[in-house]
Amino acid sequence: xxxxxxxxxxxxxxxxxxxxxxxxxxxxxxxxxxxxxxxxxxxxxxxxxxxxxxxxxxxxxxxxxxxxxxxxxxxxxxxxxxxxxxxxxxxxxxxxxxxxxxxxxxxxxxxxxxxxxxxxxxxxxxxxxxxxxxxxxxxxxxxxxxxxxxxxxxxxxxxxxxxxxxxxxxxxxxxxxxxxxxxxxxxxxxxxxxxxxxxxxxxxxxxxxxxxxxxxxxxxxxxxxxxxxxxxxxxxxxxxxxxxxxxxxxxxxxxxxxxxxxxxxxxxxxxxxxxxxxxxxx
Amino acid sequence: xxxxxxxxxxxxxxxxxxxxxxxxxxxxxxxxxxxxxxxxxxxxxxxxxxxxxxxxxxxxxxxxxxxxxxxxxxxxxxxxxxxxxxxxxxxxxxxxxxxxxxxxxxxxxxxxxxxxxxxxxxxxxxxxxxxxxxxxxxxxxxxxxxxxxxxxxxxxxxxxxxxxxxxxxxxxxxxxxxxxxxxxxxxxxxxxxxxxxxxxxxxxxxxxxxxxxxxxxxxxxxxxxxxxxxxxxxxxxxxxxxxxxxxxxxxxxxxxxxxxxxxxxxxxxxxxxxxxxxxxxx
Numbered sequence: 196x197x198x199x200x201x202x203x204x205x206x207x208x209x210x211x212x213x214x215x216x217x218x219x220x221x222x223x224x225x226x227x228x229x230x231x232x233x234x235x236x237x238x239x240x241x242x243x244x245x246x247x248x249x250x251x252x253x254x255x256x257x258x259x260x261x262x263x264x265x266x267x268x269x270x271x272x273x274x275x276x277x278x279x280x281x282x283x284x285x286x287x288x289x290x291x292x293x294x295x296x297x298x299x300x301x302x303x304x305x306x307x308x309x310x311x312x313x314x315x316x317x318x319x320x321x322x323x324x325x326x327x328x329x330x331x332x333x334x335x336x337x338x339x340x341x342x343x344x345x346x347x348x349x350x351x352x353x354x355x356x357x358x359x360x361x362x363x364x365x366x367x368x369x370x371x372x373x374x375x376x377x378x379x380x381x382x383x384x385x386x387x388x389x390x391x392x393x394x395x396x397x398x399x400x401x402x403x404x405x406x407x408x409x410x411x412x413x414x415x416x417x418x419x420x421x422x423x424x425x426x427x428x429x430x431x432x433x434x435x436x437x438x439x440x441x442x443x444x445x446x447x448x449x450x451x452x453x454x455x456x457x458x459x460x461x462x463x464x465x466x467x468x469x470x471x472x473x474x475x476x477x
Numbered sequence: 478x479x480x481x482x483x484x485x486x487x488x489x490x491x492x493x494x495x496x497x498x499x500x501x502x503x504x505x506x507x508x509x510x511x512x513x514x515x516x517x518x519x520x521x522x523x524x525x526x527x528x529x530x531x532x533x534x535x536x537x538x539x540x541x542x543x544x545x546x547x548x549x550x551x552x553x554x555x556x557x558x559x560x561x562x563x564x565x566x567x568x569x570x571x572x573x574x575x576x577x578x579x580x581x582x583x584x585x586x587x588x589x590x591x592x593x594x595x596x597x598x599x600x601x602x603x604x605x606x607x608x609x610x611x612x613x614x615x616x617x618x619x620x621x622x623x624x625x626x627x628x629x630x631x632x633x634x635x636x637x638x639x640x641x642x643x644x645x646x647x648x649x650x651x652x653x654x655x656x657x658x659x660x661x662x663x664x665x666x667x668x669x670x671x672x673x674x675x676x677x678x679x680x681x682x683x684x685x686x687x688x689x690x691x692x693x694x695x696x697x698x699x700x701x702x703x704x705x706x707x708x709x710x711x712x713x714x715x716x717x718x719x720x721x722x723x724x725x726x727x728x729x730x731x732x733x734x735x736x737x738x739x740x741x742x743x744x745x746x747x748x749x750x751x752x753x754x755x756x757x758x759x
Contacts, residue, residue, distance in 0.1 A: 209511075210756045210757065210759070246756070408508055409756050410755050410756055434499070434500075434503065
């Protein structure tokens with residue numbers, strides 16, 4: 196197995212301006228190509244901004260929309276994982292992330308868990324994604340879980356059952372609960388979370404968080420990658436716009452899964468039986 | 478016991494803002510620049526809150542883009558003006574002074590028996606009307622200087638000192654503003670003196686409120702951030718009467734923290750179901 200060079204496209208979207216954001220994505224894609232990356236990953240709602248409220252209605256695009264098509268087309272040069280508000284044929288609105296490669300869509304993930312508490316209002320505007328699967332990319336399998344999706348361990352668990360060497364986590368994570376450490380509490384939570392999943396599912400976890408402010412809400416960036424041993428592979432030590440590239444050695448997955456065969460020993464049938472019984476009992 | 482517990486909580490609040498300055502500086506830079514402005518304007522009273530805002534604004538925008546106004550009334554303390562001048566000197570900012578005596582006295586010359594409260598509110602609103610007028614001259618956005626303690630207690634004048642386009646210190650308790658003032662090396666004399674709205678001679682905030690900022694911050698933190706009930710706060714050693722007084726102030730002053738209430742008659746009402754972020758317009 197080889198290495199993949201992953202570019203973390205830690206962008207600061209302009210709220211509600213799909214054109215400006217698409218231009219920025221294209222500029223980041225150009226830079227990632229120049230620097231020899233295999234894939235460039237953008238954060239949750241990188242094409243629209245996050246705190247949309249009623250703007251959701253205006254920024255939504257069908258997946259066959261021309262604006263979206265440009266980014267899919269760019270994947271002829273480099274794989275691109277990007278995120279926008281997707282409108283279905285039935286006029287439902289989803290937070291979605293698309294993985295495009297070779298000029299076509301390989302996978303679409305619609306965000307399943309929509310936080311609607313505290314500062315979050317996603318449930319007011321978005322429909323909930325209803326399917327989950329991993330997908331094949333060249334020599335490995337990948338999964339996508341958007342931000343809150345990974346606060347539900349069932350999502351990475353199910354993706355792992357489907358087969359997952361790399362978990363991509365596009366996020367719009369706000370900085371909250373400033374702590375004594377000179378980083379926000381949220382940043383520490385996220386680092387802990389991706390390291391834990393990487394170790395438990397012996398896979399790489401690629402977390403790409405946006406930056407900038409929207410109505411005073413601070414998005415803290417600090418995109419990062421954790422490896423299958425639970426150690427950090429690299430991080431963007433900044434809450435500014437950045438494009439940084441890290442190399443993921445896929446051989447480490449093989450090594451780690453032999454050393455710690457958690458996935459081999461995972462009993463999905465036991466899980467399925469028990470879950471069915473417990474859900475039935477509720 | 479109350480004193481010890483309050484001090485413990487305040488120490489915790491202070492350490493919690495160890496990493497806040499870059500966030501606040503980023504907030505000012507980002508939220509000002511996205512409006513197309515490069516400059517900030519605000520009243521510099523000689524107190525700690527506006528001093529902290531001045532230091533943050535200079536870090537965010539550079540000293541050539543920061544316009545503090547000193548706006549004394551004839552009874553204002555000379556010491557406050559001197560403290561404000563010290564901030565200007567320390568930051569290399571030009572002095573801009575507008576004395577509000579004539580306009581305030583002209584109004585009250587035909588108003589009999591105006592109370593301290595009315596006079597104080599009038600002065601606060603005169604100052605804010607000047608800031609908004611001068612904001613056109615300097616093409617600058619008005620910055621708020623009310624901290625979280627004042628906002629929660631309603632210790633400020635609606636459409637006076639509570640008005641602003643952006644407020645970098647509105648999520649910081651007084652204790653935390655002091656900690657940040659230390660990080661920013663705000664002059665010692667400003668950090669040490671008793672907080673005062675300078676509404677009349679020898680007035681101090683704590684005399685007027687009837688409790689100390691340490692007690693207020695500790696109780697507010699427990700009630701608001703930690704979501705404790707009043708009984709639970711009393712259980713931590715705080716006097717019931719004081720907790721009740723603080724809670725009453727939070728509730729009674731909610732109106733000052735909201736836009737005016739609009740009678741709903743249409744299907745889309747501003748603030749109710751016409752919901753856009755401020756940054757939409759940027």
